[in-house]
Amino acid sequence: MSGARRLSLLLLAPAGLLGAVPAAAQPSDLAVKAAFLTKFGAYVTWPHAPTGPLTLCVVGSDPFGAVLDQAARGQVVDGRPLAVRRLAGPGGADGCQIAFVEGASPARTAEWLQALRGRPILTVTDARAGLQRGMIFFVIDGGRVRFHIDQASAQQSGLGLSSRLLAIALSVRTAR
């Protein structure tokens, strides 16, 4: 029984579970989100297989800063290195494959998302900044970083999402 209790304790403790995150300190939600951002690319397929580095763009305000750069360093997705760009708005987002969108206001975020709609860009938003949902929508659930997935929107943009990713999502919005 003591083994089982220990197991449950272990399961409750998120410490040290994220390989991409430095194990030195308790990773913040932000760091987790940054790590997540660098990993999504492995579970997404784009309509026209892009060449060169996979570009992760932070559109609007950047909550991550160096944490993101740190997380992305050394990351390789399907043999492609991960590059991080920061954009002021959706204007220059053409070269992005993944875009974390966070406007100054929820309205702005919604506007930008609208601007990126239909383009082969995986959009990611954070509930901390408003209720506008990109294709992936970070939330804090049970004290842990989780996400919702809008598969319908991704499909409209011609993106394919891995079922493995869908499997760990809190919810998946489908076309139907």
Added chain:
Amino acid sequence: MSGRFARLGARWPNVPIAGGILALLLLLGGIGVIALSSRSTAELTEQQTQVQARILAATVTAALDFGDTAAANEAVSAFGANPQVSDAAVYDRQGAFFAGYSRAGSPLPRRLGGHSPASGKIDALAPVARGGARIGTVWLRADREPVSRRVARYSLFGVLALTAALVVLILGIGQTTLRRANRELAAQAEDLARANAELKVQIEERGKAEEQLRQAQKMQALGQLTGGIAHDFNNLLTVIQGSADMLRRPGMDEAKRLRFAEAIARTAARAAALTSQLLAFARRQPLKPEVIDLNARIEGMAELLDRALGERIAIRIELEPDLCPIEADPAQLEAAILNIAVNARDAMPGGGTLAIATAAAPPLADGRPAVRVAVTDTGAGIDAAALEHVFEPFFTTKSVGKGTGLGLSQVYGFATQSGGEVHVDSHVGVGTTVTLILPCSERGSEAPPGAERGAVAARSRARILVVDDNEEVGFLAETLLRELGHGVSRATSGAAALATVERGRFDLVLTDVVMPGMSGLELAERLAAIRPGLPVILSTGFSDEIARSGTGGRSVLYKPYRLDSLAEAIDAALSLPDEIAR
């Protein structure tokens, strides 16, 4: 049941080796198949476990990647639904425990590779990779074989072993049954053999008894025969002796003397007929067939029959004229007729009629024409049982001393040897008819009887040597030959005869056949060597040697002979000296 198994065990070595080997092979084969399937099952299980580990690795990739312990646990627990999977765990890139499941609830290793190998378990490791990079490891532990399958396999083992055992058992039982049946069969065969042996002994004993019976019957028959012959001979000898005594009396007139002499001659002839019957019965007397006229012969017997049958029996002779001549031994024919007539007489003690009839008969079976002579009496008849045996030698219904039992057997022998048949037809109380059927001769008719009788005088005078060891017979021969006008010398043995012939000149030798020392036949051979061309006549009452080897072409004079037959033989020998000598 245990007793049966004990018995079976005792007989185990006797179970056919082939059956045992077959059962063993079957068992080995089964074990082999099971082992193979077991191995392949084990391999399959290993592969499956590996595959499952990979599946789990793929499933938990995102969960591990995104640190989603709940999702990882969910996925790992899902594998717990597989009864074969006993433990499953996910470790991160650094090998630290991330999520896990244990069926038994036992603690899972904290670090990757921290598990100790367990027997009956299969461990599989699979990398959790994302985009070609290893982000963790899945460890899966599965039971080598599900219990149910193992049970099934062991039951298969059991069934196979049971089958093999059953095969051996059935073979053993079959063998035992067969052996028991064999034993019973052998016992039966033995019984049969024993019964057979007993039967053989019984048959042997029965054979012995029959042999004894036959011997007794033979003795009885011999008794009857000797009794009958003695009786007949005594009668005849009484006549001869009496007549001879009468002849010795002086002063007897010529007519009376002649009557007694004739009585002697007639009686001696009957005695001769009796002995010739015996010999005919013994089949040792050669027949001397002649072409004869049946009617004339019957007619000639009338007087003899008259005397033989007595006054109380009337004789009626009916002869069909112009019958074909027959070829038969006349003496035997007469003896046959006489035998039938005497039997008829004995069947009519109170008197009656004897009818002798001749007639042409239907052709014989081989197509030859034939004549028949039927002798019918009005006597007691013969019952059916006796009728079957009438032709058998020594069969007689007459009391001892009254008959020899040879009469009808002589008739039968005569008829068959003459190429004919004899039939007996009888009704009790009415009478009996004996019918002789004789084939016609293809040669001409006989010379009239009596033509030679007068010619008893010798045609020529000759020097004759008589050889006989019996003084009386030799003396009689000498007397007869002198009466015929020949010159006679006598010798009593073959050696003496040879010496005599060496010394003197002889025209003919008359020798007895049966003599001590040198036999007549030997003498004839020796004489042929020293005096070729000297005729030799063999004289015998009966000779085994002649019956066996013949006379070598020499003429034979059968005893008892009479003056006329002696003269005839002498004349024939002298007229053809060269042929006879050879």
